[in-house]
Amino acid sequence: MTAQHKGFTRRQFTELIGGGALALFAGAAMGCAPKDNAARNSNDKVSKTVDCDVLVVGGGGAGVTAAGKAAEAGANTVLIEKMPYLAGSSSLALGTFYGAGTQLQKAAGIDDSPESLLAYFLSRNGDKLDYDMQKFCAEHFGETIDWLTGELGVPFKDKVSIKGKDTVPRGHNCATSAFDALNAVTKFAHEKGVTFHFNMGAQELVMNGDEVAGVIAKDAQGTLVQYNAKQTIMASGGFCRNPDMIDQYMPDYSGVYTEVGMGLTGEGLRMGLDKGAAYVGHGGTNGILACPIDAGQSKLISAKVLWVDSNGQRFNNEGGQTHEIYYQVAHFPDQKFFAIYDQSQVDALPDKLKASLTRGISQGFAAKADTVEDACTAMGVNGDAAAATLAAYNAMAAAGVDTQFKKKADNLIPLTQAPFYVIQMGVCTHGSFGGYHVNTDFQVLDNDGKAIPRFYSAGEVCCGTFIYDDYPAGGCGLNWSYTSGRFAGANAAAAALA
Numbered sequence: 262m263t264a265q266h267k268g269f270t271r272r273q274f275t276e277l278i279g280g281g282a283l284a285l286f287a288g289a290a291m292g293c294a295p296k297d298n299a300a301r302n303s304n305d306k307v308s309k310t311v312d313c314d315v316l317v318v319g320g321g322g323a324g325v326t327a328a329g330k331a332a333e334a335g336a337n338t339v340l341i342e343k344m345p346y347l348a349g350s351s352s353l354a355l356g357t358f359y360g361a362g363t364q365l366q367k368a369a370g371i372d373d374s375p376e377s378l379l380a381y382f383l384s385r386n387g388d389k390l391d392y393d394m395q396k397f398c399a400e401h402f403g404e405t406i407d408w409l410t411g412e413l414g415v416p417f418k419d420k421v422s423i424k425g426k427d428t429v430p431r432g433h434n435c436a437t438s439a440f441d442a443l444n445a446v447t448k449f450a451h452e453k454g455v456t457f458h459f460n461m462g463a464q465e466l467v468m469n470g471d472e473v474a475g476v477i478a479k480d481a482q483g484t485l486v487q488y489n490a491k492q493t494i495m496a497s498g499g500f501c502r503n504p505d506m507i508d509q510y511m512p513d514y515s516g517v518y519t520e521v522g523m524g525l526t527g528e529g530l531r532m533g534l535d536k537g538a539a540y541v542g543h544g545g546t547n548g549i550l551a552c553p554i555d556a557g558q559s560k561l562i563s564a565k566v567l568w569v570d571s572n573g574q575r576f577n578n579e580g581g582q583t584h585e586i587y588y589q590v591a592h593f594p595d596q597k598f599f600a601i602y603d604q605s606q607v608d609a610l611p612d613k614l615k616a617s618l619t620r621g622i623s624q625g626f627a628a629k630a631d632t633v634e635d636a637c638t639a640m641g642v643n644g645d646a647a648a649a650t651l652a653a654y655n656a657m658a659a660a661g662v663d664t665q666f667k668k669k670a671d672n673l674i675p676l677t678q679a680p681f682y683v684i685q686m687g688v689c690t691h692g693s694f695g696g697y698h699v700n701t702d703f704q705v706l707d708n709d710g711k712a713i714p715r716f717y718s719a720g721e722v723c724c725g726t727f728i729y730d731d732y733p734a735g736g737c738g739l740n741w742s743y744t745s746g747r748f749a750g751a752n753a754a755a756a757a758l759a
């Protein structure tokens with residue numbers, strides 16, 4: 262499938278920016294990624310060396326936690342980050358952490374256990390991956406949340422929410438955003454004595470025979486620095502901003518736009534694969550439903566209206582779990598769906614969203630017409646089929662029961678007042694589910710399943726070991742990063758100091 266066939270492509274995004282909408286998009290979340298640092302020219306000379314016990318590459322939740330834990334254990338620890346500040350997805354995330362058996366669950370009267378979480382992970386394709394890692398995550402995710410809320414004092418909401426296809430509330434939500442957690446681990450890392458080097462992008466691994474001995478990195482002026490480390494932890498995040506790697510490892514998502522951190526161009530993974538590390542992944546991504554008119558989780562993606570595919574057919578409960586609908590839409594041939602509003606639903610929108618809709622109409626991402634047929638046809642949707650779907654939907658709404666997809670009655674509202682509006686929607690990636698294969702000590706494995714000496718990994722760059730293709734539940738990405746960071750840091754420090 263080519264980029265042109267997708268619902269919300271880089272091409273469309275470029276057109277959108279050309280249309281003057283750039284200011285609407287958060288700078289860190291959108292726009293052009295910095296180019297993958299080109300492979301080092303063999304004539305380039307290293308001008309400086311830095312020695313340390315533990316080197317961490319990447320300043321997201323995984324890397325900062327790993328560095329803090331390594332320093333806490335007594336290791337002289339340096340963290341290098343290619344951007345001028347901590348700009349990974351961990352700084353942009355909503356802030357849900359998944360886990361079982363936590364103090365917050367107990368306070369909310371939720372009876373839960375790691376055994377029950379393990380059963381859930383296995384039911385979400387975890388049974389196709391290393392059992393030991395599924396068990397490890399089930400046992401330690403709750404502990405990580407307790408560490409954040411307890412020792413680090415990260416503020417979380419009292420309400421623990423249901424996520425994914427789970428029936429037990431396990432979604433622990435930071436009070437404001439994932440920045441609450443990133444701030445806390447950064448403070449922790451500073452207190453433990455981690456040295457941070459910003460604007461320092463790792464370019465290649467330094468090898469000593471089959472052992473990893475550090476990295477060569479480049480600063481913003483192009484100066485090459487060689488970091489010699491007893492242990493190296495790769496925590497460079499995912500690769501959604503590397504179109505070639507998406508084409509190679511996640512071709513179903515080629516051309517889909519992304520909101521991940523600007524630095525996520527994949528070279529931290531590539532440099533290890535080049536040295537014989539094994540790749541594990543099954544083509545999946547983390548993502549959300551998106552509207553090309555607004556960045557992030559646009560409020561135009563309303564559960565109170567009707568959603569159809571380009572054949573004019575309703576395909577899910579509009580109020581269902583967005584990750585589940587994400588995978589459904591991602592597998593539509595065009596990766597698009599369309600929200601049908603009537604005038605009464607538009608009247609109910611706040612002024613800001615009404616302005617967004619007007620802008621969307623002028624940009625061709627929405628259409629308005631006296632009949633739903635005409636509005637749909639203008640958007641390339643089968644208008645006759647959509648009209649029939651709307652008539653059936655309105656009949657269910659009048660009866661107050663969604664016999665098709667069981668949408669809650671509150672969201673089942675007749676859409677009868679002309680004119681009608683049809684808004685294009687699509688999908689947007691929030692992460693890549695593939696990367697280094699690691700064991701439960703977070704050592705990077707080679708293609709024979711042997712640990713590559715002195716080389717660890719944590720976070721999204723190795724999350725293919727834990728997540729198969731679909732996201733088990735919202736909150737697994739962050740908790741994988743912080744949990745793997747905790748253990749990779751402690752284990753690397755123990756090895757460095759042994």
Ligand SMILES: Cc1cc2nc3c(=O)[nH]c(=O)nc-3n(C[C@H](O)[C@H](O)[C@H](O)COP(=O)(O)OP(=O)(O)OC[C@H]3O[C@@H](n4cnc5c(N)ncnc54)[C@H](O)[C@@H]3O)c2cc1C
Binds near residue numbers: 350351359520738
């Ligand atoms: C908008 C958004 C919302 C999300 N919400 C949630 C949520 O609520 N819950 C959840 O569980 N997950 C969520 N996710 C996913 C989650 O944020 C990520 O899986 C997780 O933060 C990854 O953490 P990380 O530390 O591995 O990587 P990151 O936080 O992405 O950090 C990697 C860092 O490495 C740096 N880096 C890359 N290459 C190099 C190099 N060569 N040299 C030096 N540094 C390098 C990058 O610049 C970056 O700072 C969300 C993602 C997005 C984009």
